[in-house]
Amino acid sequence: MRLGDDIDDHCSRCKRSTDHSVVSMMGEEVLKTRCRTCNSEHKYRQNKSRSKEMTAKEAFDHVLASVTGAQPETPSPAKKKKQ
Ligand SMILES: [Zn+2]
Incomplete structure (x- = not known):
């Protein structure tokens, strides 16, 4: 890769x-x-917006979000969930 190259x-x-x-x-x-x-x-x-070409970290975050239900904080049964 050099200056002026296509990317x-x-x-x-x-x-x-x-x-x-x-x-x-x-x-x-x-x-x-x-x-x-x-x-x-x-x-x-x-080219980060291309979802089909996720970086390792993006892929990890995606998997993590699907496991945790995309809730970054630990769910507490005493509190009502904000929607
Ligand atoms: Zn443009």
Whole structure:
């Protein structure tokens, strides 16, 4: 991966995954990309909005949420649940 290379990323303006160009890097890490559709520069999001390509942590959080019922706090029987 080098400056100017093509990269897929999620564009918040286009609200979808689009073709981007790498505009800023730190070592091997892509820092900033520019959307080729709307030409806006933004931090590289590693295409995070794509649910089918979850990172390990996102996958873990997803599994954890399904186990705990997406309630971060421990449910207390004495308290009423807020909906
Ligand atoms: Zn865009």
